[in-house]
Amino acid sequence: MPGRHAVVVGAGIGGLTAAVALHRRGWHVTVCESAAEPSVTGAGIGLAPNALRALHTVGVDVTRVTGGAVPAAMGVRRSDGRWLTRIRTADLTARYGMPPIAVPRPSLAAALAAALPTAALRYGTAVTAVDDAEGRPVLRTRAGPDLPAEMVVAADGIHSPLRRAYFPAHPGPRYLGETAWRALVGAPDLGIEAMSETWGRGERFGxxxxxxxxxxxxxxxxxxxxxxxxxxxxxLRRRFGSWHEPIPALLDRVDRLAPADVLRHDLYELAAPLPRLHHGRIAWLGDAAHAMAPNLGQGGCQAVEDAVVLAHLLPAGDRGDGSDGVPAALAAYTAARLDRTDAVRVRARRVGRLGALGHPLAVAARDLAVRATPNRLALRGLDDLFDGFRLPDRPVG
Known part of the structure; x- marks a missing residue:
């Protein structure tokens, strides 16, 4: 196959975005996913303006394939229903040029996969090792022949085997002290117009x-x-059934689901930043690089940013300039992404600690502080997240 070849390990949102971005840079791309087929279950994913802007730079218009409906407002409530803070979506749109949206994760994954050549996607293909990562990498798989490549994108999740192999001294994931349930339901009759997260004592419902x-x-x-x-x-009924409406009415919809349609996962983050986001010709992105608590809705957004920045920094795939350029591009990727992603990781953990408070006095103080914060200050606090995506200059030479 002429041109440069990249192998992406993992067909999550970050891996698929990287594959699309590299494909549009002229690279020949192979995506290896250990699962036998694309997931049709799952949950939603929030796409803040930073992620939407990043996707737009590689020609992906999410609203065309998943719908563009947005809530009228978003905010935080107490378990009795009282709003602690509430921001109009129109104010977010005026400040950032577009509103955040949330989409079904399987729909977004399918849209990204549809932007790739069919032959690029290899499900049921687990990568077991990458040999000679410093020179021309060769990927070993359980499913078939070895895959040579000029670079590898490690998008293999929070428990990334490639991260463990190349950063063996890193402490890896740590438990955040919380478990999470997720589900998708239809409830058009309830007239819910706002995106909300309700904080109780050591419990939250979004x-x-x-x-x-x-x-x-x-x-x-x-x-x-x-x-x-x-x-x-x-x-869920036992924990949240007495909370404010529409939570009990939504739990009625949850009761109609099969138990397997309610996903449950313990929450983890990486215990420390990686020393760098690349090694030789391997680059890590998304949860494999900087798994974070879900409290800011930025885990998937930062994976999308990673993918777009990485593809932007790499040389074009047609070898038109006659140079290699991959090692310099991966070093520039680390420089562009390491500090930003770790700052978001730390901030997400701190917000989670507020939401997880259980002592009545601590909860009362938290709620009072949130209520006392003006919306203009709350919006200003989102600037570095929602307005923080930038394409860095490409390395020279």
Whole structure:
């Protein structure tokens, strides 16, 4: 195959975005995904203006394939329903040029996959090792022949085997002290117009209208790692059934789902930043590089930013300039992304600690502080997230 060849390990949102961005830079791309087929279950993913802007730079208009409906407002509530803070979506649009949206994760993944040549996607292909990462990498897989490449994108998730192989001294993921439930439901009759997260004592419940008219529900609770119940629907009802409307009405919809349609995962983040986001000709992105708590809705957004910046910095795939340029591009990628992603990771953890407070006095002080913060200051606090995406200069030579 003529031109430069990149192998992307992992077909999540970050990996697929990287594949699309590289494909549009002229690279021949192969995506290796260990799962046998694309996931059709899952939950929603929030796309803030920074991620939408990044996707737009590589020609992906999310609203064309997933719908463009947005909530009228978003904010934080108490378990009795009182709003602690509420910001109009129109104010976010005026400040950032576009509103944040939330989309079904499977729909976004399908749209990204559709932008690639069919032969680029190899499901049921687990990468077991990458040999000679300093020179011309060769990927070993369980499914078939070895894959030579000029560079590798490690988008293989929070428990990234490639990260463990090349950064063996890194402490890896650590448990954040909370577990999370997620589900998608239809509830057009409830007239829910706002995106909200309700904070209780060591528990939270989020209601996010999706661009296709459904609702993405998520909940968290402070519990020991590995805690499980026989029926997640019953546990959600026990924990949140007495909270304000529309939570009980939404739990009625959850009760109609199969137990397997309510996803439950313990929450982890990387315990420390990686020393760099590349090694030889391998670049890490998304959860493999900087897994973070979901409290800012920026995990997927930062993966999208990673992917677009990485492809932008790499040389064009047609070899038209006659140079290599890959090592310099990967060093520039680390320089462009390491500090930003780690700052978001740390901030997400701190916000999560506020939401997870359980002592009544601490909860009362938290709620009072949130209520006392003017919306203009709350909006200003989002600037570095929502307005922080930039394409860096490409390395010279």
């Amino acid at each position: 209601v996010t209208p999706l661009s296709d008219g459904r609702f993405y529900l998520y909940a968290t609770a402070v519990v020991p790692a590995g805690t499980r119940s026989a029926d997640p629907r019953a546990e």
